[in-house]
């Protein structure tokens with residue numbers, strides 16, 4: 001299928017959306033590393049995120065993906081880190097109930113949505129719910145507008161109408177430098193293949209400038225958001 005072929009043909013690392021750098025604040029706030037959480041990485045692909053989280057202190061990470069090629073390559077690439085890498089379908093996991101404190105999905109739910117498989121998203125939702133301990137945290141990095149409804153449909157169908165995810169916070173995650181550049185290039189290429197950009201030095205330069213500007217803007221917005229969040233926390237603490 002698409003993912004297996006992609007990972008057979010690709011070597012090295014590639015991160016969809018964001019790297020640990022952009023996501024560190026979310027993890028530190030909702031599930032800090034010093035507590036030694038058990039982490040589930042749903043659809044790891046060839047992302048560097050697990051290794052970056054490991055470097056930040058998250059030592060116990062179970063990585064799963066349906067693509068055997070991705071899992072084999074990642075296990076070899078990061079053999080020294082002591083993380084686990086398994087070929088496993090996120091819609092039908094082999095883990096026991098309550099195995100994890102933190103589950104992370106960056107782009108996997110979106111890939112299912114993109115493939116028109118809303119029923120798979122619902123199954124993923126019930127499996128993440130089942131394998132998280134009560135009170136566990138699910139960090140979902142997604143641009144699908146239908147994500148929350150699909151997640152809730154899944155758990156309500158399995159666990160009863162009262163079951164729904166508690167949304168702790170909806171945060172606009174800054175894109176990584178690479179993802180920003182790809183987005184800008186796609187908008188400039190107007191549907192033409194991305195590879196064409198690499199034949200046009202002027203277009204590449206223009207896109208790189210735009211991507212840099214956009215990242216600066218995002219950083220400013222993020223600093224503002226953090227400032228407001230800090231103020232809100234202070235106000236709440238002061239009663």
Ligand SMILES: C[S@@+](CC[C@H](N)C(=O)[O-])C[C@H]1O[C@@H](n2cnc3c(N)ncnc32)[C@H](O)[C@@H]1O
Nearest residue numbers: 003015016043045047065066089090106107108
């Ligand atoms: C958009 S990529 C994201 C990869 C990685 N999380 C990242 O951020 O770069 C989607 C990933 O989901 C995996 N995937 C798709 N369906 C899956 C399923 N049912 N169970 C586990 N992984 C799945 C694909 O093989 C692919 O690695």
